[in-house]
Amino acid sequence: xxxxxxxxHYLEAKGFNNWFFSVDHKxxxxxxxVAILFFFILAGIAAMVVRAELLYPGQQIxxxxxxxxxxTLHGAMMVFLFIVPGxxxxxxxxxxxxxxxxxxxxxxxxxxxxxxxxxxxAAIIVFSLIGPPGESWLDTGWTLYTPYSVESxxxxxxxxxxxxxxxxSSILTGLNFVVTxxxxxxxxxTWHRLPLFVWALYSASLIQILATPVVGITLLLLVMERxxxxxxxxxxxxxxxxxxxxxFWFYSHPVVYIMILPAMGVVAEILPxxxxxxxxxxxxxxxxxxxxxxxxxFVWGHHxxxxxxxxxxxxxxxxxxxxxxxxxxxxxxxxxxxxxKGSIQLDSPMLYACAFIFLFTIxxxxxxxxxxxxxxxxxxxxxxxxxxxxxxxxxxxxxxxxAGIHFWFPKIFGKMYSEKRARIGFWMLxxxxxxxxxxxxxxxxxxxxxxxxxxxxxFATLHFMSSIGAFINGIAYLYIFGNLIHxxxxxxxAEKNPFGSLSLEWTVPSPPPLTNFDEIPIVTDWTYGYxxxxxx
Amino acid sequence: xxxxxxxxxxxFSIYIKxxxxxxxxxxxxxxxxxxxxxxxxxLVALLVAFIKASLVVLxxxxxxxxxxxxxxxxxxxxxxxxxxxxALFLDYGFRDHTHFxxxxxxxxxxxxxxxxxxxxxxxxxxxxxxxxxxxxxxxDDGHSSSPAAAIESSDHAAPAVDEMIESHEVESxxxxxxxxxxxxxxxxxxxxxxxxxxxxxxNELPGAxxxxxxxxxxxxxxxxxxxxxxxxxxVKAGSLMPNLGLSDEEVDNLIAYINTYKx
Amino acid sequence: MSxxxxxxxxxxxxxxxxxxxxxxxxxxxxxxxxxxxxxxxAAYFIFKFIWPDIFEAGSSHLNRFLGGLNTLVLIFSSxxxxxxxxxxxxxxxxxxxxxxxxxxxxxSGFIIIKGFEWIPKLNHGxxxxxxxxxxxxxxxxxxxxxxxxIGMSFIGLLLxxxxxxxxxxxxFGGVEVGGLYWHLVDVIWIFLFPLLxxx
Numbered sequence: 001x002x003x004x005x006x007x008x009h010y011l012e013a014k015g016f017n018n019w020f021f022s023v024d025h026k027x028x029x030x031x032x033x034v035a036i037l038f039f040f041i042l043a044g045i046a047a048m049v050v051r052a053e054l055l056y057p058g059q060q061i062x063x064x065x066x067x068x069x070x071x072t073l074h075g076a077m078m079v080f081l082f083i084v085p086g087x088x089x090x091x092x093x094x095x096x097x098x099x100x101x102x103x104x105x106x107x108x109x110x111x112x113x114x115x116x117x118x119x120x121x122a123a124i125i126v127f128s129l130i131g132p133p134g135e136s137w138l139d140t141g142w143t144l145y146t147p148y149s150v151e152s153x154x155x156x157x158x159x160x161x162x163x164x165x166x167x168x169s170s171i172l173t174g175l176n177f178v179v180t181x182x183x184x185x186x187x188x189x190t191w192h193r194l195p196l197f198v199w200a201l202y203s204a205s206l207i208q209i210l211a212t213p214v215v216g217i218t219l220l221l222l223v224m225e226r227x228x229x230x231x232x233x234x235x236x237x238x239x240x241x242x243x244x245x246x247x248f249w250f251y252s253h254p255v256v257y258i259m260i261l262p263a264m265g266v267v268a269e270i271l272p273x274x275x276x277x278x279x280x281x282x283x284x285x286x287x288x289x290x291x292x293x294x295x296x297x298f299v300w301g302h303h304x305x306x307x308x309x310x311x312x313x314x315x316x317x318x319x320x321x322x323x324x325x326x327x328x329x330x331x332x333x334x335x336x337x338x339x340x341k342g343s344i345q346l347d348s349p350m351l352y353a354c355a356f357i358f359l360f361t362i363x364x365x366x367x368x369x370x371x372x373x374x375x376x377x378x379x380x381x382x383x384x385x386x387x388x389x390x391x392x393x394x395x396x397x398x399x400x401x402x403a404g405i406h407f408w409f410p411k412i413f414g415k416m417y418s419e420k421r422a423r424i425g426f427w428m429l430x431x432x433x434x435x436x437x438x439x440x441x442x443x444x445x446x447x448x449x450x451x452x453x454x455x456x457x458x459f460a461t462l463h464f465m466s467s468i469g470a471f472i473n474g475i476a477y478l479y480i481f482g483n484l485i486h487x488x489x490x491x492x493x494a495e496k497n498p499f500g501s502l503s504l505e506w507t508v509p510s511p512p513p514l515t516n517f518d519e520i521p522i523v524t525d526w527t528y529g530y531x532x533x534x535x536x
Numbered sequence: 537x538x539x540x541x542x543x544x545x546x547x548f549s550i551y552i553k554x555x556x557x558x559x560x561x562x563x564x565x566x567x568x569x570x571x572x573x574x575x576x577x578x579l580v581a582l583l584v585a586f587i588k589a590s591l592v593v594l595x596x597x598x599x600x601x602x603x604x605x606x607x608x609x610x611x612x613x614x615x616x617x618x619x620x621x622x623a624l625f626l627d628y629g630f631r632d633h634t635h636f637x638x639x640x641x642x643x644x645x646x647x648x649x650x651x652x653x654x655x656x657x658x659x660x661x662x663x664x665x666x667x668x669x670x671x672x673x674x675x676d677d678g679h680s681s682s683p684a685a686a687i688e689s690s691d692h693a694a695p696a697v698d699e700m701i702e703s704h705e706v707e708s709x710x711x712x713x714x715x716x717x718x719x720x721x722x723x724x725x726x727x728x729x730x731x732x733x734x735x736x737x738x739n740e741l742p743g744a745x746x747x748x749x750x751x752x753x754x755x756x757x758x759x760x761x762x763x764x765x766x767x768x769x770x771v772k773a774g775s776l777m778p779n780l781g782l783s784d785e786e787v788d789n790l791i792a793y794i795n796t797y798k799x
Numbered sequence: 800m801s802x803x804x805x806x807x808x809x810x811x812x813x814x815x816x817x818x819x820x821x822x823x824x825x826x827x828x829x830x831x832x833x834x835x836x837x838x839x840x841a842a843y844f845i846f847k848f849i850w851p852d853i854f855e856a857g858s859s860h861l862n863r864f865l866g867g868l869n870t871l872v873l874i875f876s877s878x879x880x881x882x883x884x885x886x887x888x889x890x891x892x893x894x895x896x897x898x899x900x901x902x903x904x905x906x907s908g909f910i911i912i913k914g915f916e917w918i919p920k921l922n923h924g925x926x927x928x929x930x931x932x933x934x935x936x937x938x939x940x941x942x943x944x945x946x947x948x949i950g951m952s953f954i955g956l957l958l959x960x961x962x963x964x965x966x967x968x969x970x971f972g973g974v975e976v977g978g979l980y981w982h983l984v985d986v987i988w989i990f991l992f993p994l995l996x997x998x
Contacts, residue, residue: 175824231928542971562870565993581997596982643856
């Protein structure tokens with residue numbers, strides 16, 4: 001530990017080896033960020049293709065099979081390569097150790113290993129895209145439902161194996177975070193002084209650890225089903241295709257909360273900073289994260305309401321699904337109470353955070369008709385569902401990620417982006433996003449089924465609006481990323497704490513030194529004492 | 537700053553006691569399985585296994601000395617697993633089981649001749665089952681290269697259609713085709729298109745051979761196709777090709793249409 | 800490559816803390832293993848419930864003697880693993896090496912006996928695709944076998960390091976954590992044996 005390295009910040013070292021073999025949590029976070037944004041753009045292109053195809057009735061740019069491939073790639077890459085590692089592996093990796101006053105995560109090498117495994121899994125999935133698009137590209141939808149995924153001649157096996165491998169990466173990241181939060185907190189950093197982002201990461205990590213193995217075994221069985229003709233999901237042998245749906249959603253529903261919980265944590269960090277008020281209901285927000293993590297395991301059945309499950313299951317799962325709305329609502333109420341009578345400063349991170357509350361509330365409320373048995377029969381597998389989960393995933397997680405990136409950008413890169421362009425980008429995104437998905441609620445309510453290549457003339461206007469919105473949405477992302485990349489290269493140097501946050505990560509220089517802290521800090525109070533004597 | 541000790545050293549004798557208990561319980565679980573408790577058989581077996589597992593966790597894994605956090609990661613996955621199984625029973629237990637479209641057969645039912653061969657004499661030499669299937673594998677078109685496929689070809693099927701048709705070759709002599717091509721095409725666009733490509737449109741499901749392949753296969757005489765389309769299950773039990781319930785005339789039209797693919 | 804935070808130069812850690820982290824990490828990993836096998840157990844119970852006849856017929860094909868023998872073999876292996884940890888804690892170098900070698904010996908015995916079970920079955924044409932019972936049987940025992948192999952490679956690594964004199968009363972975390980994994984493999988078999996072979 002030479003004095004020289006104490007003073008260098010983590011971005012200073014250049015060269016492949018210094019990054020690819022680095023176990024520093026900050027560098028791994030940056031590498032993750034680059035990787036997931038790459039796949040975000042790829043998957044985004046697939047989404048643009050889908051919307052371009054749906055611009056008018058009839059065939060536009062791709063044929064039926066190509067359409068199936070396009071929405072499958074969009075879904076599979078967005079979910080498995082972008083949004084699941086999304087916030088935890090990037091912002092979480094970067095901020096978590098600094099926020100709790102540690103020099104690194106508990107298992108730095110494991111952290112790097114999980115990034116390598118992520119790359120391996122991604123490579124396997126990309127590998128399945130090599131070959132003629134017509135035949136070998138996956139066309140089952142990202143859910144890989146049996147029996148079609150057993151029979152389809154497309155590249156089910158590579159994608160399934162790729163997702164299986166990505167599962168390991170997800171488990172190892174979660175495991176690392178849980179041990180880190182349990183064992184590596186700085187002296188005085190009690191559970192009730194932890195930043196809420198850490199609580200959210202802890203809850204999300206619990207889900208990552210406990211839900212991912214089930215989808216692992218399910219996907220393994222699917223591969224076996226295709227290679228050895230075993231009978232878990234084949235009715236002629238005594239298996240049951242619905243069992244696949246049960247297992248798949250046992251993972252994939254909790255996974256929704258892996259995606260959204262960290263975004264909620266980001267918002268809880270940003271709101272008090274920009275309203276200069278202590279967070280309202282700290283414990284309620286913290287424990288509702290945990291409650292969501294626990295209850296999220298018991299609601300998967302609502303994806304199977306029309307798949308032929310028993311009536312008893314149906315109403316039990318319907319009830320439990322409503323139950324998960326309670327901790328979510330608790331969070332929303334507490335965020336709004338935090339804003340109440342605050343001196344609100346609408347900088348771009350705050351704009352994103354407010355948009356998150358607004359969009360996520362719409363997402364949550366439209367989830368209720370889907371949890372209700374009678375209305376779900378009508379709305380199931382329509383564009384209503386598509387709009388609902390895009391409001392949670394894009395309106396929630398992606399907006400949350402962007403909020404976090406804009407908030408921690410000066411800390412991560414030591415540079416400042418153009419606030420004006422950031423706000424323009426935000427409004428483009430906000431308008432484009434709502435223009436895309438608001439019409440889809442109506443479409444779904446009118447009966448437009450999802451995943452269809454073509455549609456009746458009566459849906460033409462709404463589909464056209466949705467497509468135009470999607471293009472604005474796409475351009476907005478390019479604009480936002482352009483602004484940020486420009487800032488990384490040419491931005492002016494950022495201050496140590498431009499937003500006046502009280503959290504530990506703002507007490508270290510920007511960008512942080514390699515060892516984070518010269519001396520492990522001693523924590524004496526929580527991080528939300530805004531407007532009190534702590535602010536001085 | 538290692539003022540607190542690393543791990544716990546247990547009394548040496550505890551290990552041998554646990555070992556003996558585990559051996560005893562293994563014999564107990566075998567003995568207890570000979571008694572028929574009816575529906576409680578599974579429960580009793582699980583109970584004994586649970587006691588054994590607890591011994592291993594508590595003493596071999598030093599779980600006895602672990603803190604609450606560690607134990608939370610023991611309890612919670614078990615709780616989740618029980619929830620998963622419980623919820624599945626809530627579903628499957630209350631589903632209507634009397635309307636299964638097909639009742640799967642066990643290995644014994646499918647292979648009555650081998651039913652006792654493999655039961656107790658693990659080193660016995662009754663290999664009939666294998667030989668029967670190796671023939672099937674040989675004629676297969678590569679789709680079922682794994683050993684499992686050999687057994688299951690009758691259920692998974694579709695690719696086996698070709699061989700079955702071949703095996704009926706001798707019986708088929710009639711070659712006359714007398715049907716309306718256009719009527720056949722119209723019918724094909726409604727029915728066959730679900731699994732076969734018709735005029736380049738529609739799905740092509742795995743195992744559903746393209747019409748061009750059928751039309752250019754000399755072994756597939758019109759007579760054979762007629763029998764096949766009228767009742768696929770009779771020609772090849774378990775095939776995915778459904779009985780479409782067509783009249784003789786409609787079948788002839790379809791055959792005439794398929795014949796247009798002949799080069 | 801000498802700055803802290805690179806692969807070959809980690810931040811300095813307190814050895815007791817590192818040991819505690821390592822152990823908690825492994826317990827959490829075992830939780831994921833429980834749920835990995837959990838999916839298979841869930842499928843077992845469901846299919847046994849729907850098709851009791853197929854399960855009864857299938858179970859009668861399994862060799863109870865070999866299954867029971869394997870249970871005992873694995874219990875002995877687990878016992879010697881526990882003794883290895885004990886030996887490491889007491890800095891008993893020779894005993895540690897002997898116990899690890901015995902653990903490996905019994906583990907290989909398990910694989911050989913498994914081979915005597917599987918190969919004749921496959922020769923008889925009983926394959927994973929025969930019926931749903933054998934799908935469950937081959938998948939559970941196969942996945943378990945995979946864990947045995949992974950566990951054995953860990954124990955092999957421990958043995959190599961133990962011969963190099965790496966473990967003693969101040970540093971036995973590796974042996975203990977490897978042991979935790981190995982005991983879980985045993986625990987899973989403890990459940991698989993009665994479920995598949997006996998009932």
